Amino acid sequence: xxxxxxxxxxxxxxxxxxxxxxxxxxxxxxxxxxxxxxxxxxxxxxxxxxxxxxxxxxxxxxxxxxxxxxxxxxxxxxxxxxxxxxxxxxxxxxxxxxxxxxxxxxxxxxxxxxxxxxxxxxxxxxxxxxxxxxxxxxxxxxxxxxxxxxxxxxxxxxxxxxxxxxxxxxxxxxxxxxxxxxxxxxxxxxxxxxxxxxxxxxxxxxxxxxxxx
Numbered sequence: 704x705x706x707x708x709x710x711x712x713x714x715x716x717x718x719x720x721x722x723x724x725x726x727x728x729x730x731x732x733x734x735x736x737x738x739x740x741x742x743x744x745x746x747x748x749x750x751x752x753x754x755x756x757x758x759x760x761x762x763x764x765x766x767x768x769x770x771x772x773x774x775x776x777x778x779x780x781x782x783x784x785x786x787x788x789x790x791x792x793x794x795x796x797x798x799x800x801x802x803x804x805x806x807x808x809x810x811x812x813x814x815x816x817x818x819x820x821x822x823x824x825x826x827x828x829x830x831x832x833x834x835x836x837x838x839x840x841x842x843x844x845x846x847x848x849x850x851x852x853x854x855x856x857x858x859x860x861x862x863x864x865x866x867x868x869x870x871x872x873x874x875x876x877x878x879x880x881x882x883x884x885x886x887x888x889x890x891x892x893x894x895x896x897x898x899x900x901x902x903x904x905x906x907x908x909x910x911x912x913x914x915x916x
Contacts, residue, residue, distance in 0.1 A: 709828045712739040712754060714747040714761040714774065715790075720813075724760065724790065731817035732824050744774045751783050758808070758827045763791035763798060767885070768894065772801055779806045786827035797892035799842040809833045847890060849908055856883050857903045860896055 711728060715721035721740055728735045739750035743765055751759065759778060763771040775787045786808035791798075794812060802810045808827035811820060812835075819835070826833040849857065852873075859869040866884070870877045884896065893899045903909050 707734060707828075709735045709758060709824060710738045710754065710756045711735050711824065712741065712747065712750050712756040712759045713737060714741045714743075714750075714759060714765070714771070716742045716762065716765045718742070720762070727817055727820060728760075728824065731821040735824060744770050744777070747774055748777060748781070751778065751781075751785065755783060756785055758786050758788060758824055760788045760790050760824070763789050763793055763802075769798055769889070769892065772798070772805060772892070773894065775802065775805045775807055786830070788823050788827050793889075794838060794841055795890060795892065796841050796843075796847075797890060799838050801892040803834065803839075803842055807832075810835075810838055812838075849887065849903075853883055853887060854908055856880060857887075857900065858909055860884070861900045861903065861909055 709732065713721050713724055713728075715724065721742075725737050725740070728737065738754040738756055741747040741750045747759065747761065750756075759774075761771040761774050763769050765771060765774075771787075771789050771791070775789065778784060778787055787806075788809045788811060789802045789807045790811045790813060792813045799810055809823035809832065811823055815823075823833050855873060856869055859872060864872065866877045866880045869875075870880045873880070884899070887899055888894065891899060891902050893902060900909075
């Protein structure tokens with residue numbers, strides 16, 4: 704689709720980074736026209752409805768959560784479906800895999816060269832998908848196993864304990880429990896406690912602690 708106008712929306716919760724990406728696109732993809740920007744999932748959905756882009760480039764992390772994956776799912780299943788390129792500083796295997804399985808057109812590191820960004824945007828606009836072979840290998844790598852402390856947290860959460868109850872039983876602070884859970888959310892590419900427990904059951908990480916599976 705080189706030469707044809709490519710209508711692009713950029714989604715990033717850091718305006719400076721978003722602006723830098725816009726400039727990169729203008730230089731690397733002359734046919735790209737920025738038709739909208741957003742800093743949140745809701746803002747992105749509104750921009751997509753109004754501008755009907757050919758491609759959306761979205762930061763994986765919007766705030767402290769990988770909401771780029773949530774936007775990917777909503778756009779994929781919504782009335783204004785369009786290709787989504789995930790753009791991220793993270794190459795955590797579970798997150799890359801979720802982006803690939805979720806239908807992302809590409810997954811770019813923020814360190815990607817301009818030529819790589821241009822290739823991904825043009826591929827997405829043409830209805831194709833483009834992934835760096837190194838990222839594909841990362842995505843299909845084995846999921847790292849949680850530590851014994853993390854397994855205990857998972858078993859207690861799976862049994863219905865709140866963060867406060869889990870902290871009490873493990874003689875830790877609720878903030879420590881919250882930090883462990885947040886790290887596991889990121890590592891395993893999930894958004895909620897229920898999704899994390901579903902992954903733990905699937906991987907057999909709850910066995911040995913008396914929690915029914």
